[in-house]
Amino acid sequence: MNTYANIRAYKDIIDQFRDFAKHQGLMQSQALKFLLDHYHESEDQQPEVISNDHPIVQRIEETISIIRNIEKNQTKPILALLQLLFEEQPQNRPPSKHQDSNELSELENHCKLLHHQIQDLVRKIEPVSPPFSKSYFRIQLSDTEYEKLLNTFN
Numbered sequence: 001m002n003t004y005a006n007i008r009a010y011k012d013i014i015d016q017f018r019d020f021a022k023h024q025g026l027m028q029s030q031a032l033k034f035l036l037d038h039y040h041e042s043e044d045q046q047p048e049v050i051s052n053d054h055p056i057v058q059r060i061e062e063t064i065s066i067i068r069n070i071e072k073n074q075t076k077p078i079l080a081l082l083q084l085l086f087e088e089q090p091q092n093r094p095p096s097k098h099q100d101s102n103e104l105s106e107l108e109n110h111c112k113l114l115h116h117q118i119q120d121l122v123r124k125i126e127p128v129s130p131p132f133s134k135s136y137f138r139i140q141l142s143d144t145e146y147e148k149l150l151n152t153f154n
Contacts, residue, residue, distance in 0.1 A: 002029075117152060 009017075021031035051057070121139065129135045141149070 114152075117149070121149070 017031070018028065021028045024031055024034070026034065124140045125137050126140060127135060128138050
């Protein structure tokens, strides 16, 4: 007949083990036996370590050497293609300085016009302070001015 013995362990580990045994529907002794049997079975089935003489390792090394050879000898055409792709301007049509200066002056004029329109809009803002609610701002615009602003910013 089997006799009982005591094992000392941390309380939280013992609680986890008891929950495991209860979840499995086993007595604690049976659950411990189950865990030990499982450990011994999996210990016998250790994975095989692949040596450098294994055919898979040799194929991987050959593939790596081929890739290194390609990197050393065949990147010049690829590099030229990448440089062509990432050039800022196409080679067949260089930008003219006159065209750039005209575009810049048009943009500056447009920015000045927008700046004046925004200043006019800000001048038309009035603070409103009602006695029983929060203060707010009101823009005094006529219908035509409102339509003009919508057309400008759309």
